[in-house]
Amino acid sequence: MSAVVAGDRRRTIRRRLPWWLLAVVLLALAFVWVFPFIWMLSASLKSSAEIFAGGLGLVPETLQWENYSRAWEDGNFRVYLLNTVIVTVATVVIVVVRCALAGYVLGRYKFPGSRLVIGILVATLFVPTGYTIIPIVKLSLELGLLDQLSGMILALAGGANVASILIYAGYFRGLPQELEEAAIVDGAGFLRTFSRIMLPLSMPVTATVGILTFLFTWNAFFLPLVFSFSNPALRTVSVGMQAFVGENSTDWPGMAAAGVISLLPIVLLFAFMQRYFVEGIAGAVKS
Structure with missing residues (x-):
């Protein structure tokens, strides 16, 4: 047995x-x-000498917590982090509202030239980002927004965001037509139907677009660099990393601490929102 x-x-x-x-x-x-x-x-918890002597070792000999205080105070990351939060949150709100409206129209309405509009949007995916910096800076300069956070927000939120629009369009296209018909019977107009019915139903897609926009804006470098050239107080965390690079030396522990500070919000956001992110992508693809 x-x-x-x-x-x-x-x-x-x-x-x-x-x-x-x-x-x-x-x-x-x-x-x-x-x-x-x-x-x-x-x-971020080592000294400069230990970083170079330790190679790829992961266990610090002594914990250098002052690296974080140096990044926060001396590196001015307390200001850069606040700037990044303001710019990112405002950009996410603008992009979500704009892309949701565009996706709703493209996904639910048939009008002359709709396919042409979608084709133009897709074509913009092949335009390198660097080519748009000069006209954006010129336009911002003419409007007096080059040295302001509001100008940076509008510049970051003013892109085509083609992927986000197509995700919304695919999701809205798959919703039942009876929802709009019932709203029209109740006397709801376009904006009321969109804000009261369609937008709440698209929360998984909104979470997906919000996360994608958050990641793009939080990690953006070129536009924040240009907008903060003459005013370092407007720097974001990605641009603020330059504060640790000197002419003759680089503060590697301080830069590592600043990198941890800048990445922590992204890690926490994705940890809490990953379920909605996957549901939004799956729903858009299914549609």
Whole structure:
């Protein structure tokens, strides 16, 4: 009897062995994927000498918490972080409202030239971002917005955002027509139907577009750099990293601490919103 049980156990182990191997391989790949962030977190708690002497070691000899205070106060990241939050939140709101309206019209209404509009939007995906910086800066200068956070917000929110518009359009196209018909019977107009019925139903897509816009705006470098050339107080966290690079030396521990500070909000946001992000992408693709 024991021999039979042992044989069954061996067969079970052989049958499950490929899954264990797959799990080990995936864990190894996950570690390689997150290793740069783990190393940066470790480097933010080391001294400069320890960073260069320790190589890829992850355990600091002594915890250098003053790196964070130096990044926060001396590196002025308390101001840069506030600027980034203001610019990112305002940009996300503008982009979500604008793309939701455009996607609703393109997804629910048939009008002459609708396919042409979609074609033009898709064509803008192939235009390099660098080509648009000069006209954006020129227009902002003419409007007197070049040295203001409001100008930076409008510049970042004024892009085509083609992917976001198409995600909304695909989602709205899949909703039942009876929803709008019932709203019209109740006397609702275009804006009321959109704001009271369609937009609340698109919350998974809104979460997806919000996360994508948040990531893009938070990590934006070229436009914030141009808008903060003459006023360093307008720098965002991505541009503020330059504060740790001197003519003759670089404060690597301070830069690592600043990098952890700038990445922490993104990690927390995605940790709380990843379910909505996946649902929004899946819903748009299904539609």
